[in-house]
Amino acid sequence: MSKLVAEHVFKVFGRRPKEGVRRIQAGTDRDELRAEGTTAAVIDASFEVQQGEIFVVMGLSGSGKSTLLRTLNGLAQPTSGRVLFDGRDVSSLAAKDLRHLRSHRISMVFQHFALFPHRSVLDNAGYGLEVQGLPRQEREERAAQALELVGLAGWERSWPDELSGGMQQRVGLARALATDADLLLMDESFSALDPLIRRDMQDQLLTLQQRLRKTIVFITHDLNEAMRLGDRIAVMRDGRIVQIGTAQDILVDPASDYVASFVQDVDRSRVLTAASIMQKPPVAVDLSDPQCVTAHTDTPLAELLTPASRTRQPLAVVDDEGRLSGVIARDTLLAALGDQPVKEAHRA
Amino acid sequence: MPRIRLGNWAEDVVSWLTRHFSWLFDAVSSVVNHLYDGVEWVLGGPSPLLMAGILAALAFWMRGLPTALAAFAGFALIDGVAQWDQAMQSLSLVVVSAAVALLLAVPLGVWAARSRVASALVRPVLDVMQTLPAFVYLIPAIIFFSLGTVPAVIATIVFAMPVGVRMTELGIRQVDPELVEAADAFGTAPARTLLRVQLPLALPTIMAGVNQVIMLALSMVVIGGMVGAEGLGSTVFGAISQVDIGLGFEGGVSVVVLAVYLDRITGAMGEQVSALGRRTAARARTGGRLRGFAVLRYRPRPAVGLSCVVALALVAAGTGVFGGDGQPSAPVAAGSDVGKGRTVTIGSFNWDESIASANLWKAALDARGFKAAVKTYDPGAAFTGLARGDIDVLTDAWLPTTHAAYLKQYGKDYTDLGKWYERTSLEVAVPSYVKGVTTMADLKGRSKEFGGRIVGIEPGAGEMGLLKDKVLPGYGLDKDYRLVSSSTSGMLAELARDYAARKPVAVVLWSPHWAYSTYHLTKLSDPKSLWGPGDSIHDLANKASAARLPEVSSWMRGFHMTEPQLGSLEAAIQAAGQGNTAQGVRQWVAAHPGVLDTMAPVGAGG
Numbered sequence: 001m002s003k004l005v006a007e008h009v010f011k012v013f014g015r016r017p018k019e020g021v022r023r024i025q026a027g028t029d030r031d032e033l034r035a036e037g038t039t040a041a042v043i044d045a046s047f048e049v050q051q052g053e054i055f056v057v058m059g060l061s062g063s064g065k066s067t068l069l070r071t072l073n074g075l076a077q078p079t080s081g082r083v084l085f086d087g088r089d090v091s092s093l094a095a096k097d098l099r100h101l102r103s104h105r106i107s108m109v110f111q112h113f114a115l116f117p118h119r120s121v122l123d124n125a126g127y128g129l130e131v132q133g134l135p136r137q138e139r140e141e142r143a144a145q146a147l148e149l150v151g152l153a154g155w156e157r158s159w160p161d162e163l164s165g166g167m168q169q170r171v172g173l174a175r176a177l178a179t180d181a182d183l184l185l186m187d188e189s190f191s192a193l194d195p196l197i198r199r200d201m202q203d204q205l206l207t208l209q210q211r212l213r214k215t216i217v218f219i220t221h222d223l224n225e226a227m228r229l230g231d232r233i234a235v236m237r238d239g240r241i242v243q244i245g246t247a248q249d250i251l252v253d254p255a256s257d258y259v260a261s262f263v264q265d266v267d268r269s270r271v272l273t274a275a276s277i278m279q280k281p282p283v284a285v286d287l288s289d290p291q292c293v294t295a296h297t298d299t300p301l302a303e304l305l306t307p308a309s310r311t312r313q314p315l316a317v318v319d320d321e322g323r324l325s326g327v328i329a330r331d332t333l334l335a336a337l338g339d340q341p342v343k344e345a346h347r348a
Numbered sequence: 349m350p351r352i353r354l355g356n357w358a359e360d361v362v363s364w365l366t367r368h369f370s371w372l373f374d375a376v377s378s379v380v381n382h383l384y385d386g387v388e389w390v391l392g393g394p395s396p397l398l399m400a401g402i403l404a405a406l407a408f409w410m411r412g413l414p415t416a417l418a419a420f421a422g423f424a425l426i427d428g429v430a431q432w433d434q435a436m437q438s439l440s441l442v443v444v445s446a447a448v449a450l451l452l453a454v455p456l457g458v459w460a461a462r463s464r465v466a467s468a469l470v471r472p473v474l475d476v477m478q479t480l481p482a483f484v485y486l487i488p489a490i491i492f493f494s495l496g497t498v499p500a501v502i503a504t505i506v507f508a509m510p511v512g513v514r515m516t517e518l519g520i521r522q523v524d525p526e527l528v529e530a531a532d533a534f535g536t537a538p539a540r541t542l543l544r545v546q547l548p549l550a551l552p553t554i555m556a557g558v559n560q561v562i563m564l565a566l567s568m569v570v571i572g573g574m575v576g577a578e579g580l581g582s583t584v585f586g587a588i589s590q591v592d593i594g595l596g597f598e599g600g601v602s603v604v605v606l607a608v609y610l611d612r613i614t615g616a617m618g619e620q621v622s623a624l625g626r627r628t629a630a631r632a633r634t635g636g637r638l639r640g641f642a643v644l645r646y647r648p649r650p651a652v653g654l655s656c657v658v659a660l661a662l663v664a665a666g667t668g669v670f671g672g673d674g675q676p677s678a679p680v681a682a683g684s685d686v687g688k689g690r691t692v693t694i695g696s697f698n699w700d701e702s703i704a705s706a707n708l709w710k711a712a713l714d715a716r717g718f719k720a721a722v723k724t725y726d727p728g729a730a731f732t733g734l735a736r737g738d739i740d741v742l743t744d745a746w747l748p749t750t751h752a753a754y755l756k757q758y759g760k761d762y763t764d765l766g767k768w769y770e771r772t773s774l775e776v777a778v779p780s781y782v783k784g785v786t787t788m789a790d791l792k793g794r795s796k797e798f799g800g801r802i803v804g805i806e807p808g809a810g811e812m813g814l815l816k817d818k819v820l821p822g823y824g825l826d827k828d829y830r831l832v833s834s835s836t837s838g839m840l841a842e843l844a845r846d847y848a849a850r851k852p853v854a855v856v857l858w859s860p861h862w863a864y865s866t867y868h869l870t871k872l873s874d875p876k877s878l879w880g881p882g883d884s885i886h887d888l889a890n891k892a893s894a895a896r897l898p899e900v901s902s903w904m905r906g907f908h909m910t911e912p913q914l915g916s917l918e919a920a921i922q923a924a925g926q927g928n929t930a931q932g933v934r935q936w937v938a939a940h941p942g943v944l945d946t947m948a949p950v951g952a953g954g
Contacts, residue, residue, distance in 0.1 A: 075533060103535030114530035118548045118623040128534045159627060179534070 001087060002048035003215045004055075004072065004183060009045045009081035011067050014038030017079040030238055041067040043239040044081070051182075052213040056230030057241075058220055064239040065219045069185050072217060073106045074098045085183065103131045107176035111188040113168045115160040115175075121147065122156035124171050128179035146178035147171070149208065166197035173205075177212070186218045190225065202228055223263065227251075227271045235259055248276040269302035269337055277301070277336045278317040278326030285316050285324055294318050297325055301337060308333055362488045373492040380444065380498045388440035394661075396427040399436070402660045403609065409653025410616035419612075422605035429598040430927065431583060435606060438579035441497060441572060442565045442610070445504035449561050453509045454554065457516020458542065467517065474510035482507060482571050487728055490575055495725060495733035500572030500581070508564040515557025519550030552625050555618030562610050569603060574726035576733070580606070582724060586698055588837050595927075684950045686899050687718030694722045695730040695739035700862045701769070701885065702744035704917045705909070707933045709743060712947045713900065727751070735761040740893035741904065746772060746883040750810060763894040765904040767884035769860070769914060773871070774811045774879050776802060776819075777857040779847055780868040787873045788823045795828035797852045803842045804856045807833035811856060814879065822878040829854075843867070860911060862918045903948045913940075 012020035020038040024030070030040050041064040049055040059065045070076035072083055074090050083090040085106065093101065107128060115124050123130075126143030134142070144156055150170040160168055169189060176184055190198045202225060209216065220226050226233050227247040234244045235255075243255035251271055254260035275297035285292060293307045294316045308315055314327040366373075391399065400423035408416035426435045460467040482503050489499035523546050531541045547554075573581025580599050587596035619625040647653075692713055696706035706722045713720040725733060731751065733739040735758035745751050747767075755762065778785050778798075785791060791798070802820075804812050812833065820826040834842070839855050840863065846853035847867050857863060859871065859882075887904040894901045909917075917936050924932030937943055 073533060075529065099535035099537060101535070102533055108530070108533040110526055110530055110533075112526055114524070114526040116527060116530075116545060116549075127531075131534050131536050131540075161627075175534075185533075 003051045003053075003086065004049040004217070005084040006045050006047050006068075006072070007082050007084070009042055009068065009071055009078045009083060010040070011042040011064070011071055011076055012038060012040045012079045021080045040239050042071065042078075045236075045241050046081075047234055047241065047244055049215055049217060051215055053231045054209060054216045054218055054229050056218045056220060056226040056233045057236060058223060058226040058230075058233055059236030060221055063236040065221075065236050066187055068236070069187055069217060069219050072183075072185055073102055073108065103128060104179065105181050106183045106185060107179050107181035109169070109172045109176045109184065109186045109189040112192055113160075113165075113172045115168055115171055117160055119160075120156065121152065121158045121160065121163070121171050124160060125156075125174040125178050127175055128181075132179065143174070143178050146174040149177060150174045150204065164197075165193050166201060169193060169201060170204075177208075177214075182215055184214050184216045186216060188219050188221065191220065191222065198225070205229065223266055227266060235262065247271050248273065252276060267302075269305075270300050272301045272336060273297060274299045274301070274304060274315070274317045274328060275325065277332055278328050279332065281316075281324060281327045285314075285327060287316060287318070287322075287324060292316055295328075296320075301333065304328065304333060362491060366491055376502075377493045377498045380448075380493075380501050381496075383444045383448075384440055384497045384501065387443050388437060391440050391443075392433060392436040396432040397424065398660065398663065400424055400427065402657060405653070405656040405660055407609070407613060409647070409650070409656060410613050410620065412647045415612055415616075419609050422609060426602045426605055429602065431580060431598055431602040434578065434580045434583050434599070435602050437577075438566070438569045438581060438603070439606060441500060441504065441569065441577060441579055442562060442606075445501045445508060445565045445568075446558075446562045448501070449505045449509040449565065450512055450558060452505070453512030453557070453561065454516050457513045457554075457557075458520060458547075460513065460517040461520035461546075462542075470513060470517075474513055477506050478510045482568065486571070486575055487732060490729050490732045491736070494736055495576040495723070495729060495738040497572075497577045499575045500568070500577030503575075504565045504568040504572065507568050508561045511564060512557045512561045515560065516550065516554050519553030519557070520546050522553070523549045548622060549624070551622035552618060555614070555621060555625070559611060559614040559618060562614050563607060566603065566607050566610060575729045576723050576725045585726075586724060684715065685717035686948075686950060687713060687716050690718055690897065692718050692720040692893075692897060692900060693738065693740045694720055695734055695742040696722055696724050696744060697727045697730050698724060699744060700918045700921075701860050701914055703929060704914065704921055704933075705743040705768070705885075707921070707929050708917060708937075709741070709904075709947075711930070711933045711937060712903075712944050715944055716899075716948050716950065718900070728754075731758060734758070734888060734890055737761075737890045737892055739890065740897060741765070741887060741889045741900065743768075743885075743887050743904075745886040745888045747886050749880070749883050761891055763889045763891050763901070765887035765889055765894070765901055767886050768904070768907045769885040769909050769911075771882045771884055773859045773882040774814065775857055775859070775871045775874065776815070776854055777863070777869045777871050778852065778854050779850075780870050781850055782852045782870070785872065786870055787875055788819065788825070788878075789875065790872070791825055791829065791854065792823065793828075794852075795825075798829070798854050800828065801830045801832050802854045802856060803839050804831050804833050805836045805839050811858065815856060819874070819878045822876055831856075860914050860918070862915075862922055865915050865919045866922070899948075907947055 010021045010024070012018075012024075014020055014033075014037055016038070020033055020040055023033065024040055024043055030043070033040055043064070045064075045068055047055070057065045057068060067076055071078045072085075072090070074083075074093065078091050082092070085101070090098070090101070116127065119127070122140060122143050125147050126139045129139040129142055144153070147153060147156060147170075150173050152167060152170050152174065155163065155167070160171065163171065169192075172189070176186075190201045193201060205216075206229065218226075218229055220229075230247060232244060232246055233250055234241045235250065236242065237258055243250060243259050245253070248271065250259060251263055251266060251268060254263060274295045278297075287294065291311060291313060293311045293313070295304055295307060295318070297317055297319050304315060308328075308330055312330075314329045315333075316324055317326045317328060319325050393399075394402070400420055403423055404416045404420035407419040423435075426432055456470060460470045485506060486499060486503055489502050493499045493502060520542075527545060527549065528541060531545045536544070569577075569579060569581040570584050571581065573579065573583070573585035576582075580603050583599035584596055584603070586592070587594075587599055619628065694706045694709055694713075696702040703722075703724070710720040710722050723739065730739060730742060731754035734742045745755075745764075747755065747764075776788065776791075782797075785794065802815075804815070806812070812831065816826075816831050820829060820831065839857075843853060843855050843863065854872075857869070857871075863869060864871075887907065889897075889901055889904070916939075917933070920936040920939075921929050921932035924935065
């Protein structure tokens with residue numbers, strides 16, 4: 001069973017939201033509704049997130065991604081449709097049960113950190129535990145552990161405003177991790193950080209994820225971030241999810257011109273892997289041949305260029321067990337790095 | 349447009365409230381009175397310098413040595429100008445009013461911040477409270493709560509509370525919505541979000557509101573003086589009405605010292621009570637200007653500061669100065685103890701014959717074993733208080749004209765004890781050095797000399813209307829002279845100024861008035877009798893009081909004074925100086941042997 005399921009979620013703001021949903025379903029244009037003062041923020045969003053997956057929702061500002069995220073923990077009630085978390089309908093929970101869910105099972109990391117300026121770093125990290133009602137000593141121990149996990153050991157007694165942006169967001173992350181929630185909602189959590197620090201934080205999140213195996217829904221407007229972090233990516237435009245797939249699916253097979261134009265500036269050589277462009281071996285390849293150059297299925301294309309330059313033969317692509325999976329000819333490699341989507345290159 | 353009887357409705361509401369809710373008003377009144385008495389007992393109990401020390405220690409704790417020294421100097425100054433008791437009374441009034449105002453304002457502000465409907469409801473009410481002139485609700489407040497501290501406290505609360513509500517609402521509304529959402533996202537219950545996130549973050553703004561509430565409360569002190577609240581207000585109010593510039597200045601400076609002290613202390617509290625404020629202050633201090641002068645920067649830790657204050661307070665308690673007794677009452681001659689300790693409250697307003705007659709009666713009644721007290725009010729307040737029985741007797745009712753309105757309204761609650769002075773007159777007066785002007789008619793053709801103006805008093809005074817509508821046109825002066833409205837004290841100040849410069853000046857005046865014994869003035873006679881016959885001055889008693897104090901009633905009925913008597917009494921009081929009224933009266937009584945026996949005859953032969 002999927003950890004988190006969104007079924008035909010609509011979120012419409014305005015005076016008569018239900019009416020808005022009905023009209024959208026009947027085919028009324030979103031801009032037409034907005035002119036009347038009704039905003040359809042999320043339109044018919046459906047997706048499933050598996051346990052342990054990082055699910056990225058990517059879209060430009062105003063695409064409805066933050067609103068969608070808030071329907072997942074009930075901060076925004078869907079106007080129509082439902083959200084199932086572990087099979088329970090989040091939107092039908094009583095206020096008290098919803099609060100319990102938020103304090104124990106789902107936690108959140110915010111764009112501008114949302115640290116409480118009147119609490120020390122330790123008290124911020126332990127906030128969720130305080131809401132859970134844990135005694136002070138246990139709360140502080142676990143908060144300190146969470147801080148250590150994000151690399152902030154020794155900063156417990158500091159105040160949020162004494163920390164750099166990156167460190168503040170680590171406190172935000174520690175606060176979310178401390179409650180031991182199994183679902184993490186991250187709302188543009190790294191967008192307010194400098195590029196270098198953002199990269200550090202992405203790396204740290206991936207490292208943590210290897211250990212913790214949380215289920216994470218991550219919102220971003222940065223395609224490179226989406227590609228780096230996401231096991232799967234949902235692309236949103238004007239309130240609708242226009243494509244869901246892995247980074248490579250989206251690069252290789254964009255669902256629409258919009259997605260295609262969106263992904264055209266992505267550094268393909270770093271996102272696409274050997275597996276995504278390899279072809280069935282036309283002939284048996286002798287892996288023991290010293291002339292034969294091998295590459296792993298997960299190797300990004302950028303790292304194939306040097307090996308490819310050393311041999312005229314196609315590169316042999318091997319899996320984790322060292323078995324042959326496919327081959328990549330030099331022309332295939334070059335075409336894949338070109339501007340055109342890979343599919344078309346193949347056809348050519 | 350038909351005349352809308354808004355005023356009548358307001359009056360109806362007030363009388364309806366008085367009839368049906370007097371129990372509630374009495375309860376409120378009693379609570380406020382006890383609060384005030386308690387606070388005043390604590391603040392006013394210790395000897396002035398000790399209390400100044402306690403207040404300075406508080407300043408030391410909150411802000412450090414320089415503020416403490418300045419505070420001590422300021423309070424010593426208040427004691428030095430003999431305003432200590434009044435200052436502590438005012439401080440108590442401010443403390444009680446501000447505390448009650450905040451107790452109401454903060455929850456109201458929280459409510460308004462959390463509900464748009466509440467905010468929309470509360471706002472117009474606050475607007476009215478802030479802008480309605482205090483005098484408008486002071487008189488109903490007296491009707492509801494009787495004279496003295498309570499209406500002053502109520503008026504102060506009405507005036508000072510709105511800013512507390514507004515600042516609380518603002519403070520909570522301006523908490524970063526993302527923080528509230530974060531609290532929400534972690535499953536915080538709404539009440540807890542309020543207590544643990546919104547209020548702490550709003551605290552600096554709320555404390556700025558507290559500071560403003562206290563400052564506004566202090567600014568109402570003078571107005572409180574007009575309805576009989578003790579304190580600096582009555583000092584200043586009294587000084588103003590008697591053009592006593594020196595005393596007014598002393599009272600004013602005392603108000604300023606209190607204001608600055610309260611501002612600095614509450615400002616510092618704003619920093620100390622919130623975690624955010626402490627952090628800001630700590631950062632500011634590390635980069636402070638006073639680097640290198642550790643002594644100036646030193647601030648005791650809370651424990652040390654608190655123990656300083658407590659220790660001094662214990663010393664104060666230990667020396668037994670708390671609740672010290674008032675002045676010992678004068679011995680009462682044997683056989684003349686008619687009063688047997690019964691209390692008589694004599695009302696007066698800051699008119700000289702009122703002060704003189706009220707204090708003369710106090711001396712007479714004290715000598716006969718009563719406990720008499722003279723309380724000074726604004727006239728409107730005094731007549732209202734007399735009707736309610738807060739005042740037993742009022743010695744300065746000008747009838748049948750000047751105070752006719754009060755008699756019309758409250759006449760059934762009064763017993764008229766008859767006239768004791770005949771006859772007052774209204775007139776225009778000029779200095780005697782202006783030659784050739786002795787009647788109103790003589791003003792004709794000399795308007796240039798007088799600058800074309802007659803210096804008047806309050807625009808609402810009956811005398812002003814009479815002069816403008818009847819007397820000036822009657823003598824054909826309305827074209828040549830402009831009647832300038834000001835105030836009684838303004839008119840007297842103008843007279844003093846021009847008199848000193850020997851400039852011709854014409855002022856609106858009345859007799860009896862001390863100005864006639866202070867300056868050489870000519871009352872302009874009124875050959876056409878346009879001013880009408882003058883009023884007589886009556887003693888009025890509250891009906892119930894008259895029955896309770898039959899001796900006093902009968903003595904007052906037999907009481908008369910002539911213009912020279914009254915003039916010399918007023919002059920004696922004036923000569924004794926402000927604050928020494930009783931001494932002035934004693935000297936005058938000593939110079940007029942037998943006067944007490946005439947006023948208050950004892951025994952059959954009396």
